[in-house]
Amino acid sequence: MEIQIIGVIGAGAMGSGIAQVSIEAGYTVFLQDINENALLKAKAGIEKNFNKMVGKGKMTEAEMTTALAHLVCTTNLLTACKDADLIIESVFENLEIKQDMFREFERLCRPETILASNTSALPITEIGSVIKRKDKVIGLLRPWSMSNKSARKQPWQLIMPVLLSAAC
Ligand SMILES: NC(=O)c1ccc[n+]([C@@H]2O[C@H](COP(=O)([O-])OP(=O)(O)OC[C@H]3O[C@@H](n4cnc5c(N)ncnc54)[C@H](O)[C@@H]3O)[C@@H](O)[C@H]2O)c1
Numbered sequence: 001m002e003i004q005i006i007g008v009i010g011a012g013a014m015g016s017g018i019a020q021v022s023i024e025a026g027y028t029v030f031l032q033d034i035n036e037n038a039l040l041k042a043k044a045g046i047e048k049n050f051n052k053m054v055g056k057g058k059m060t061e062a063e064m065t066t067a068l069a070h071l072v073c074t075t076n077l078l079t080a081c082k083d084a085d086l087i088i089e090s091v092f093e094n095l096e097i098k099q100d101m102f103r104e105f106e107r108l109c110r111p112e113t114i115l116a117s118n119t120s121a122l123p124i125t126e127i128g129s130v131i132k133r134k135d136k137v138i139g140l141l142r143p144w145s146m147s148n149k150s151a152r153k154q155p156w157q158l159i160m161p162v163l164l165s166a167a168c
Pocket of ligand 1: 009010011012013014015032033034035038090091092093094097101118119120121140
């Protein structure tokens with residue numbers, strides 16, 4: 001399955017960064033958070049970062065406009081889940097909250113959607129243990145922290161075979 005649409009759940013420090021590199025790479029991102037202020041802050045931060053990149057000649061105005069057009073911010077979880085090819089959960093580092101999120105993903109996402117957690121320390125097998133679709137659950141490491149520009153442009157192709165660990 002080709003990934004085109006990504007639902008990023010949680011618009012904090014990590015979620016907003018993931019959304020930023022994903023729209024920069026051409027993906028459509030639905031960035032969801034229960035907190036409207038977090039979404040406003042995330043969008044403003046992404047715009048600020050892109051403006052800096054334009055100022056430094058690392059991105060054109062047109063590229064910035066195109067990337068921003070690929071970002072949809074929403075508090076509605078169904079909106080973020082229903083068309084997503086890939087979900088990246090990046091909410092608080094709490095097992096119960098993450099397990100609840102994955103129960104919701106199973107209810108709201110299409111059967112083929114890949115369900116990823118951006119947890120830094122929790123066992124991905126525990127997070128995925130509460131749903132039936134365990135073969136769709138993966139853990140992410142951080143390609144977005146890489147300095148190499150071409151690696152950042154194709155994060156999924158780069159990390160899928162190497163760094164993602166299946167939870168089944
Ligand atoms: N993979 C890594 O290398 C790495 C590095 C740092 C952090 N992390 C992980 O990324 C995750 C997010 O970390 P952060 O620093 O961005 O946290 P943060 O506190 O900055 O942001 C978390 C966001 O999740 C939102 N949220 C909480 N419950 C929610 C829900 N039910 N639905 C939607 N949104 C919800 C909050 O409103 C907040 O905006 C954590 O699990 C953290 O451990 C991973």
